[in-house]
Amino acid sequence: MSHTHLEDFYTFEGHFTFDLHDLAAIVLRERQQSVDPFKRARVVEICEGDTTATCLPPHAQTMWTSMKAPHKTAYFLKTEADLDDAANLQGPLEVADFFDPEMKLSPGHAPLTDKEKEMVYWKIRHHDGGILICEALQQVLDALPEDRTRLRIRTSQGLEIPQSPIDAFGIGNVAVIPRESTYICDYQHIKPLSTQVGMNQYLSGHTSEPQPVVYLLFGDSSIPAGGLVALDLASPSLGMRGLGGESFALERVVDYHKRVLPNGGKRVIDYDDSRSEEYDGFFLTDRIRNFSRPELEPIVNDLAERVIRRLSRIARGEETFCAYCGKVDAKDRCSKCKTSMYCGRACQTSAWKYHKKWCVLDAK
Ligand SMILES: [Zn+2]
Numbered sequence: 001m002s003h004t005h006l007e008d009f010y011t012f013e014g015h016f017t018f019d020l021h022d023l024a025a026i027v028l029r030e031r032q033q034s035v036d037p038f039k040r041a042r043v044v045e046i047c048e049g050d051t052t053a054t055c056l057p058p059h060a061q062t063m064w065t066s067m068k069a070p071h072k073t074a075y076f077l078k079t080e081a082d083l084d085d086a087a088n089l090q091g092p093l094e095v096a097d098f099f100d101p102e103m104k105l106s107p108g109h110a111p112l113t114d115k116e117k118e119m120v121y122w123k124i125r126h127h128d129g130g131i132l133i134c135e136a137l138q139q140v141l142d143a144l145p146e147d148r149t150r151l152r153i154r155t156s157q158g159l160e161i162p163q164s165p166i167d168a169f170g171i172g173n174v175a176v177i178p179r180e181s182t183y184i185c186d187y188q189h190i191k192p193l194s195t196q197v198g199m200n201q202y203l204s205g206h207t208s209e210p211q212p213v214v215y216l217l218f219g220d221s222s223i224p225a226g227g228l229v230a231l232d233l234a235s236p237s238l239g240m241r242g243l244g245g246e247s248f249a250l251e252r253v254v255d256y257h258k259r260v261l262p263n264g265g266k267r268v269i270d271y272d273d274s275r276s277e278e279y280d281g282f283f284l285t286d287r288i289r290n291f292s293r294p295e296l297e298p299i300v301n302d303l304a305e306r307v308i309r310r311l312s313r314i315a316r317g318e319e320t321f322c323a324y325c326g327k328v329d330a331k332d333r334c335s336k337c338k339t340s341m342y343c344g345r346a347c348q349t350s351a352w353k354y355h356k357k358w359c360v361l362d363a364k
């Protein structure tokens with residue numbers, strides 16, 4: 001597989017340092033904007049535990065009701081054709097629009113907060129996406145010119161690597177037992193007024209089986225775990241978020257394993273890969289080697305190209321971005337450091353838990 005064409009989209013001649021935290025936000029924003037089975041669907045009902053959904057006849061819920069797991073949640077989505085306002089939908093849905101105004105929850109469940117909505121949104125979008133976005137970011141890092149590009153890596157816990165080479169990254173593999181099982185059902189009624197339904201069903205995080213987690217590793221791999229930083233872009237898929245409250249995790253490997261991953265990141269299966277090296281409970285390779293899903297390749301390529309084009313515009317000073325959600329054209333500047341920009345109050349508030357660690361330093 002050759003991706004040399006990607007380099008052509010990076011049309012910036014000078015030197016530039018990208019902040020890895022910002023880069024993660026931009027990758028997720030572009031993922032939101034790119035091709036996906038849930039791009040034009042909306043959550044109409046969320047069921048927990050033993051409850052059945054009211055939006056579908058019981059016989060259409062056998063997969064959900066027969067699932068055996070101590071903690072399980074089902075998300076029922078209507079696809080575009082079935083939505084009342086389908087004709088008015090423009091482009092991919094933002095997090096707030098992803099939930100039907102009439103959405104039903106299990107009896108007694110409090111309405112979802114904005115933070116919970118954000119997590120559910122990414123949990124559904126990432127249901128098969130961990131390796132996909134990892135592969136896309138790997139392509140992006142490969143395409144940036146290594147002699148003119150550096151990464152600044154800052155974790156929510158205060159570790160900073162100011163000048164990491166762009167090509168010094170690896171891929172981490174671990175498999176853990178998730179805390180909760182997720183069932184996603186994307187349905188449409190075949191005929192109006194009939195009980196016939198067409199549906200796509202997805203299961204993830206089955207709590208009786210180890211779930212592979214793939215992430216990128218930065219820093220100096222000659223120093224065991226302490227000098228390495230993990231970037232997990234799909235953490236909500238297993239119900240996790242970054243220690244700075246982000247919908248991704250960027251932490252020292254030890255923090256990521258002990259405080260983000262379920263079960264303290266205890267490894268539960270061994271990868272049979274003689275090319276992998278083992279470090280303190282995870283396996284490290286230099287590339288994603290088992291990306292063998294040709295149907296996802298156009299999605300990966302599209303995502304990588306979108307990100308490269310944006311990085312190019314950012315490096316040329318033509319575009320601003322929100323340091324929380326990655327949106328284009330952020331207008332609000334942090335009044336303290338005058339450096340980080342946000343698309344609005346909500347993102348600035350959400351970003352603060354992470355940003356407060358670095359705001360003072362940037363203000364100097
Ligand atoms: Zn934002």
Ligand SMILES: [Zn+2]
Pocket residue numbers: 334335336337338339340355358359360362
């Ligand atoms: Zn600031």
